[in-house]
Amino acid sequence: MSQTDGYRPWEAPTGDEGAYVWDSIETYYDASGQVENRETVYDNGVVKNEYYTEGARQETVKQDLEDSMNWDSIVFNYDENGNIAQATTLYDDGSSRNAQYEDGTLSLVVRMDTDDGMGGVYDWAAKMYAYAPDGTLEISATALDNGDEIYVFFDEDEKAARIEKDVDGSDPWQFQVTEYAETGPVVTTYDTIDEVPDVYADYLEPMYAYSI
Numbered sequence: 001m002s003q004t005d006g007y008r009p010w011e012a013p014t015g016d017e018g019a020y021v022w023d024s025i026e027t028y029y030d031a032s033g034q035v036e037n038r039e040t041v042y043d044n045g046v047v048k049n050e051y052y053t054e055g056a057r058q059e060t061v062k063q064d065l066e067d068s069m070n071w072d073s074i075v076f077n078y079d080e081n082g083n084i085a086q087a088t089t090l091y092d093d094g095s096s097r098n099a100q101y102e103d104g105t106l107s108l109v110v111r112m113d114t115d116d117g118m119g120g121v122y123d124w125a126a127k128m129y130a131y132a133p134d135g136t137l138e139i140s141a142t143a144l145d146n147g148d149e150i151y152v153f154f155d156e157d158e159k160a161a162r163i164e165k166d167v168d169g170s171d172p173w174q175f176q177v178t179e180y181a182e183t184g185p186v187v188t189t190y191d192t193i194d195e196v197p198d199v200y201a202d203y204l205e206p207m208y209a210y211s212i
């Protein structure tokens, strides 16, 4: 998330109504004069509240009060250096996205489908994306509504392997491993996790273990 959707108070123009996307900015200070809370109201009805403790940014909450965005709220949390540590989005369709960061770099994203007891909005229940320290996608995992799980391993952003775990018993194997070799995909099936090569098996944990 960039800061281009908002302007700092000292950037606030005067006598230039309507030229900026925000409607009002109010800043509150603690007894020692440090910023405690800043509330920005945008023209589209989005309200952003930034909270500070002893001058350090703690949390930012954005709310889509006039329903002009496809989400309802986004909450950002920060680490001790002021870098973004976590961002949680609740979408209008009831699904959610939680992004976790290490030293300000995206490390993990967990998407959860709407929990309405009827399968939700999508044909999956949860998705996970794990990123390498350099920011490239390493593994994605999807838990389908039928229980089956699909893992995709990436190598420098290229799809390297796909593993399907049969949970609903519709397939004669438990694991189907597709490796994308230069000569074309190579498919191998396994009956138990013990037969799956360690390079993959080590990551085939129940994906909920990755979520917070």
Ligand SMILES: [Ca+2]
Pocket (backbone or CB within 6 Å): 064, 067, 068, 069, 070, 071, 072, 092
């Ligand atoms: Ca909305």
Ligand SMILES: [Ca+2]
Pocket (backbone or CB within 6 Å): 113, 119, 120, 121, 122, 123, 124, 125, 145
């Ligand atoms: Ca679903």
Ligand SMILES: [Ca+2]
Pocket (backbone or CB within 6 Å): 148, 165, 166, 167, 168, 169, 170, 171
């Ligand atoms: Ca299946």
